[in-house]
Amino acid sequence: MNIGKSLVLLVVAAVLTYPLVPQSSDYIIHVMTLAMVYMILAMGLNIVPGFCGLLDLGYVGFYGIGAYTAGLLTIHYGLSFWVIVPLAALNGALWGALLGAPTLRLTGDYFAIVTFGFSELVVLFLTNEIWLTRGPLGLPGIQPITLNLTWLNDAWYFEFYDKTPNFYVVAILVGLVFFIMRRMEDSRLGRAWYAIREDPLAAASCGVNILNYKVIAFAISAAIGAVGGAFYARWSMFLSPDMFKFWESFLVLCMVVLGGLGNIKGALLGAVILVSLGEVLREVLSSLGLPPESRFMAYGLIMVLIMRFKPAGFFPAIASSGRSNPLLIDLQKRLAARNAPKEETRDAAT
Amino acid sequence: MLEQQLINGLTLGLIYALIAVGYTMVYGVIQLINFAHGEIYMLGAFFCVTFITAAGLPFYAAILMAILCCILCGILLDIIAYRPLRKAPRLAALITAIGMSIFLQNVALMIWGSRSRPFPQAALPPFFREKALVLGDVSLTWLQLFIFAVAIIMMIGLYLTINKTRIGTAMRALAQNKTAASLMGINVNYVISFTFALGSAMGAVAGILVSVYYNTLYPTMGYTAGVKAFAAAVLGGIGSVPGAMVGGVVLGVAETLGAGYVSSLYRDGVAYAVMIAVIIFRPSGILGKSVIDKA
Numbered sequence: 072m073n074i075g076k077s078l079v080l081l082v083v084a085a086v087l088t089y090p091l092v093p094q095s096s097d098y099i100i101h102v103m104t105l106a107m108v109y110m111i112l113a114m115g116l117n118i119v120p121g122f123c124g125l126l127d128l129g130y131v132g133f134y135g136i137g138a139y140t141a142g143l144l145t146i147h148y149g150l151s152f153w154v155i156v157p158l159a160a161l162n163g164a165l166w167g168a169l170l171g172a173p174t175l176r177l178t179g180d181y182f183a184i185v186t187f188g189f190s191e192l193v194v195l196f197l198t199n200e201i202w203l204t205r206g207p208l209g210l211p212g213i214q215p216i217t218l219n220l221t222w223l224n225d226a227w228y229f230e231f232y233d234k235t236p237n238f239y240v241v242a243i244l245v246g247l248v249f250f251i252m253r254r255m256e257d258s259r260l261g262r263a264w265y266a267i268r269e270d271p272l273a274a275a276s277c278g279v280n281i282l283n284y285k286v287i288a289f290a291i292s293a294a295i296g297a298v299g300g301a302f303y304a305r306w307s308m309f310l311s312p313d314m315f316k317f318w319e320s321f322l323v324l325c326m327v328v329l330g331g332l333g334n335i336k337g338a339l340l341g342a343v344i345l346v347s348l349g350e351v352l353r354e355v356l357s358s359l360g361l362p363p364e365s366r367f368m369a370y371g372l373i374m375v376l377i378m379r380f381k382p383a384g385f386f387p388a389i390a391s392s393g394r395s396n397p398l399l400i401d402l403q404k405r406l407a408a409r410n411a412p413k414e415e416t417r418d419a420a421t
Numbered sequence: 422m423l424e425q426q427l428i429n430g431l432t433l434g435l436i437y438a439l440i441a442v443g444y445t446m447v448y449g450v451i452q453l454i455n456f457a458h459g460e461i462y463m464l465g466a467f468f469c470v471t472f473i474t475a476a477g478l479p480f481y482a483a484i485l486m487a488i489l490c491c492i493l494c495g496i497l498l499d500i501i502a503y504r505p506l507r508k509a510p511r512l513a514a515l516i517t518a519i520g521m522s523i524f525l526q527n528v529a530l531m532i533w534g535s536r537s538r539p540f541p542q543a544a545l546p547p548f549f550r551e552k553a554l555v556l557g558d559v560s561l562t563w564l565q566l567f568i569f570a571v572a573i574i575m576m577i578g579l580y581l582t583i584n585k586t587r588i589g590t591a592m593r594a595l596a597q598n599k600t601a602a603s604l605m606g607i608n609v610n611y612v613i614s615f616t617f618a619l620g621s622a623m624g625a626v627a628g629i630l631v632s633v634y635y636n637t638l639y640p641t642m643g644y645t646a647g648v649k650a651f652a653a654a655v656l657g658g659i660g661s662v663p664g665a666m667v668g669g670v671v672l673g674v675a676e677t678l679g680a681g682y683v684s685s686l687y688r689d690g691v692a693y694a695v696m697i698a699v700i701i702f703r704p705s706g707i708l709g710k711s712v713i714d715k716a
Binding site: 120124126128173174177180181183184185187188189191192195198199317318321324328332361362364365367368370371372373374375378379382 | 452454502505506509510511512513514515516517519520521522523524525526527528530531535644648651652655684686687689690693694696697700701704
């Protein structure tokens with residue numbers, strides 16, 4: 072184990088034990104929890120633009136779907152958080168597949184615009200279907216996360232009103248998503264995605280069913296977004312359509328791009344940087360007497376500057392993993408082999 | 422009622438068409454969705470009102486000044502944000518465009534505050550709200566006639582610029598093939614700046630017309646209008662200038678009819694739904710020719 076890796080583990084361990092320190096500040100736990108919610112979102116979004124090279128501007132739609140699914144299931148059916156998370160993920164994946172199947176044939180900007188339109192429609196739906204969502208009034212009174220261990224001990228029934236248990240719940244979710252992402256990255260699935268991103272034509276000619284893999288990517292990404300939303304609903308105990316506007320999609324996209332498209336650790340770091348930067352900017356700008364809008368202005372400007380000077384983010388995918396994609400190398404070899412005989416026959420003809 | 426709805430829809434549609442033209446021209450020339458175009462439209466309205474209230478200029482002079490300011494903003498936007506990224510991946514340019522949009526929107530929020538404000542009525546010609554034509558239940562105000570006239574004159578002017586002038590020829594050449602155009606001695610950056618200037622001017626006029634028509638302006642108005650205009654550009658076939666005009670009008674009418682006969686709650690939803698449907702079923706739009714994607 073090298074020094075860098077042990078340093079990272081040390082920081083992670085320190086962060087994870089922080090809420091147990093008696094003098095820990097509620098504010099810092101809150102910010103860290105928020106950062107972890109965005110870590111989940113950033114990892115989920117990363118799949119589509121990072122692994123498949125398609126810009127998804129509607130990610131917040133799935134976040135919103137997950138959040139409202141969780142909120143409504145809690146209020147109306149009183150389901151446990153642990154049941155709701157898979158249900159929300161399933162609902163997210165369903166909508167992801169429904170939107171993805173017809174639209175993933177599109178490439179580039181067209182796809183970006185369709186996803187953008189989708190997220191706007193989700194916000195309109197949440198705002199206007201008052202019978203279901205109470206519309207602009209928002210959805211209050213969502214129960215906090217509970218943990219029912221009465222089958223072990225009659226007294227073990229917990230309601231997580233406190234910041235600390237919520238912190239650990241989201242930490243577990245982050246760990247779970249991270250694990251799944253790492254497994255996917257190195258699987259057949261992940262390699263197919265990389266191949267599609269690097270050269271769709273070459274991937275297709277090697278028998279990769281591009282559309283299927285893209286729909287799977289989109290559905291998984293949507294499911295992870297919905298998981299983030301489900302936690303957010305039970306954690307904040309209040310939802311309103313305003314929370315799921317385009318701005319959030321852009322923020323998560325910033326995290327992914329800042330960290331490095333296609334890099335899972337980059338997405339995690341991007342989330343930490345932008346959430347803490349948001350808090351720092353809030354302090355600094357308000358102490359300078361600037362209005363809260365200046366924070367978003369700064370975000371926009373930062374994004375432009377990153378694109379200008381570091382278009383691949385701070386941790387570009389290939390460089391960080393230290394290896395080129397094996398599937399791509401394989402593809403190049405196969406293509407070279409396929410092209411070579413053609414040249415010969417042409418030569419022979421002339 | 423239907424006739425009245427059609428007239429209202431046509432008014433709105435012509436304004437959308439003016440903004441959509443700006444999107445489509447930039448897309449045609451550099452294949453970039455200029456997300457910040459909606460903000461230029463918003464700035465047009467705010468510049469105009471500021472010139473009237475703060476500088477005391479008369480209505481038409483304020484319009485002219487606002488157009489000039491927006492042209493400057495459009496050119497600066499291209500030079501500062503987009504030009505350094507000409508050779509970068511398209512994803513980078515698109516994200517930059519969104520970043521600029523958010524930046525400009527929040528600059529406007531800081532300067533002019535978040536509350537919506539009325540258009541200074543005293544500066545407007547007094548006959549604007551009067552009815553110019555009344556046919557049974559249907560009426561047409563002078564303002565609507567003014568919007569029709571301005572929009573149509575600008576469209577004709579644009580058509581002539583693109584098809585009959587040297588710079589227009591250069592724009593079309595650039596849209597066809599940038600490298601070949603530069604080999605023929607066309608100053609690529611100059612032509613792109615001109616395209617931004619032209620689009621920004623039309624966007625500024627649209628912003629002013631909308632704020633007069635609805636008698637309100639607010640810093641986030643560029644967002645929805647931008648999306649709708651983009652939907653119009655997609656509907657007509659992105660990259661095609663006549664397509665953007667047709668798309669704008671169709672979208673404006675569809676939206677007004679949708680709000681009138683289906684549900685006013687989903688007024689904005691019509692644009693998104695139309696856009697998604699068109700992209701799925703006919704990505705090249707009504708008048709567009711199929712383009713090879715260069716992503």
